Amino acid sequence: xxxxxQSQPEMSVQEAExxxxxxxxxxxxxxxxxxxxxxxPSRQMILVIRQEAYKQQNATENRFSVNFQKAAKSFSxxxxxxxxxxxxMYFCAYRSADSSYKLIFGSGTRLLxxx
Amino acid sequence: EAGVTQFPSHxxxxxxxxxxxxxxxxxxxxxxxxxxRVMGKEIKFLLHFVKESKQDESGMPNNRFLAERTGxxxxxxxxxPAELEDSGVxxxxxxxxxxxEAFFGQGTRLTVx
Numbered sequence: 001x002x003x004x005x006q007s008q009p010e011m012s013v014q015e016a017e018x019x020x021x022x023x024x025x026x027x028x029x030x031x032x033x034x035x036x037x038x039x040x041p042s043r044q045m046i047l048v049i050r051q052e053a054y055k056q057q058n059a060t061e062n063r064f065s066v067n068f069q070k071a072a073k074s075f076s077x078x079x080x081x082x083x084x085x086x087x088x089m090y091f092c093a094y095r096s097a098d099s100s101y102k103l104i105f106g107s108g109t110r111l112l113x114x115x
Numbered sequence: 116e117a118g119v120t121q122f123p124s125h126x127x128x129x130x131x132x133x134x135x136x137x138x139x140x141x142x143x144x145x146x147x148x149x150x151x152r153v154m155g156k157e158i159k160f161l162l163h164f165v166k167e168s169k170q171d172e173s174g175m176p177n178n179r180f181l182a183e184r185t186g187x188x189x190x191x192x193x194x195x196p197a198e199l200e201d202s203g204v205x206x207x208x209x210x211x212x213x214x215x216e217a218f219f220g221q222g223t224r225l226t227v228x
Contacts, residue, residue: 004157037219044118045206045219091158101146101213102171105158 002027004094006106013082014114020067021077021109023092031097034068034075037105040088048090051075053097079111087113117141119220121207127226133195136223140189140209147190148210148217149182153203161205164190165213197227 003026013019025034032053039045051059051068058066063080079086092106120139128134140147149161161180162172166187175182179198184190194201204224208217 009155039219039222042124042221044221047216050216093158101148101163101210101217102160102174103150103158103217104160105150105152107155107157108152 002029002032002094002096002104004092004104004106006090006092006109008109009107010110010112012112012114013079013086015082015084017082018078018080019082019111021079021090021092021111023075023077023106025073025075025092025094027073027094029096033095033097034066035093035095035103036064036066036075036077037091037093038086038088039091040085045091049077082113084113084115087111119207119209119218121205121220121223123223124221125224125226127228128197130199130227131196133193134197134225136192136194136205136207136225138190138192138207138209138220140207141211141218144209144211144218145187146210146213146215146217147184148208149190149192150206150208151203152206152222153200158206161192194225197225199227201225202227 034051036048067076089108093103122137147164152158160174163170164184181193204222206222208219210217
């Protein structure tokens, strides 16, 4: 069975600085998808970034980028130029590339942004 | 376009009582999912609807949980009777197709005392 591990329960970053959130996963599959979701307090959880395992190029969405290391089964999220609005719970998630629809989540990392 | 909406945002009930959570998916999304986060741990899958049919309820913890989606629109998740370990945040998500992006609601925080 696949598992996702987020080893940082909480992280803190100074506004305008860069922070990296860690995520590792375990799977025997070769094709899958990885995601980072963000949930601000009492608001909807939204998709931040998505990575297809067959793509070597790391995904990037504006200030958000990932470092995808397939052999190491690592999928970290880098937030550049952190803003107060980035404060949220961040969840790393895995999904098989077959017909599976289930997302397998990590336990989350709470990101605090200091003004 | 309205997103996925969940009611209530918070619910505090006593052990043994019944609680019903509601999820309104994005209009036109046939696929609806329930997930749960307990005790600050990982978010876990509960079940999946395609329209009004349950496709997969392998994640439902026990028979105290009953999910319905009458008419293939909104869904309810009833917990009866509630136990202390049912406390957590219940998320609902919907998607247009099975492998399309799933859009999540804000979650319902359930506290059983």
